[in-house]
Amino acid sequence: MRSMSEDRTHVQEFFTARAADWDSRFPDDGPAYAAAVAELGLREGDRVLDAGCGTGRALPPLRAAVGASGTVVGADLTPAMLQAAARAGRDKDGHLLLADVGALALRSGAFDAVFAAGLIAHLPQPSENLRELRRVVRRGGLLALFHPIGRAALAARQGRQITPGDLRAEPNLRPLLAGAGWRMTSYVDEDARFLTLAVRED
Numbered sequence: 001m002r003s004m005s006e007d008r009t010h011v012q013e014f015f016t017a018r019a020a021d022w023d024s025r026f027p028d029d030g031p032a033y034a035a036a037v038a039e040l041g042l043r044e045g046d047r048v049l050d051a052g053c054g055t056g057r058a059l060p061p062l063r064a065a066v067g068a069s070g071t072v073v074g075a076d077l078t079p080a081m082l083q084a085a086a087r088a089g090r091d092k093d094g095h096l097l098l099a100d101v102g103a104l105a106l107r108s109g110a111f112d113a114v115f116a117a118g119l120i121a122h123l124p125q126p127s128e129n130l131r132e133l134r135r136v137v138r139r140g141g142l143l144a145l146f147h148p149i150g151r152a153a154l155a156a157r158q159g160r161q162i163t164p165g166d167l168r169a170e171p172n173l174r175p176l177l178a179g180a181g182w183r184m185t186s187y188v189d190e191d192a193r194f195l196t197l198a199v200r201e202d
């Protein structure tokens with residue numbers, strides 16, 4: 001088993017190698033991100049965290065949703081991904097923060113919502129890490145776990161089978177979220193997208 005610091009290094013190496021051409025590999029995903037952000041129902045002035053923001057593909061729609069008076073923070077563990085975000089000008093839409101979402105130097109209840117695209121499969125301690133995301137969201141705030149491709153389509157693209165233990169399978173994800181203090185309110189897993197919404201209840 002890897003230590004937490006080895007987990008971080010592994011994630012950073014994996015995404016550093018992919019940072020430069022991340023956006024060009026998935027050039028048509030923009031509308032899917034915008035549609036997923038819309039499901040959060042953000043309002044003008046809201047505060048939102050993009051957890052594992054990568055190159056910041058979600059930052060423009062998040063900024064559009066909360067307006068100039070809102071707060072958008074993109075947090076990521078991999079400097080090269082944040083550098084690519086800045087090169088793409090996405091630092092205009094959100095404040096970029098080099099951070100591990102498992103230990104955020106952000107105050108409790110600071111956000112109305114967390115958007116996390118493609119993140120959960122990379123978390124070494126999903127339950128603890130989802131609890132940390134809950135901590136920084138206000139009571140009644142929302143979490144969106146998104147991927148611009150469904151589980152089956154992603155597995156096919158990667159030449160593997162989905163296993164019953166897949167973290168994002170609904171029977172696994174619902175109790176995982178509940179154990180971390182989130183109540184799942186919707187679950188969609190279709191070829192063109194994966195989107196789970198959850199609410200912080202107390």
Ligand SMILES: C[S@@+](CC[C@H](N)C(=O)[O-])C[C@H]1O[C@@H](n2cnc3c(N)ncnc32)[C@H](O)[C@@H]1O
Binds near residue numbers: 051053055075078
């Ligand atoms: C599949 S990429 C998705 C990036 C972006 N959200 C997108 O949709 O294009 C996953 C990102 O999560 C980041 N990440 C993985 N584990 C993390 C952690 N514990 N804390 C912060 N970021 C993390 C990686 O560095 C990477 O940029």
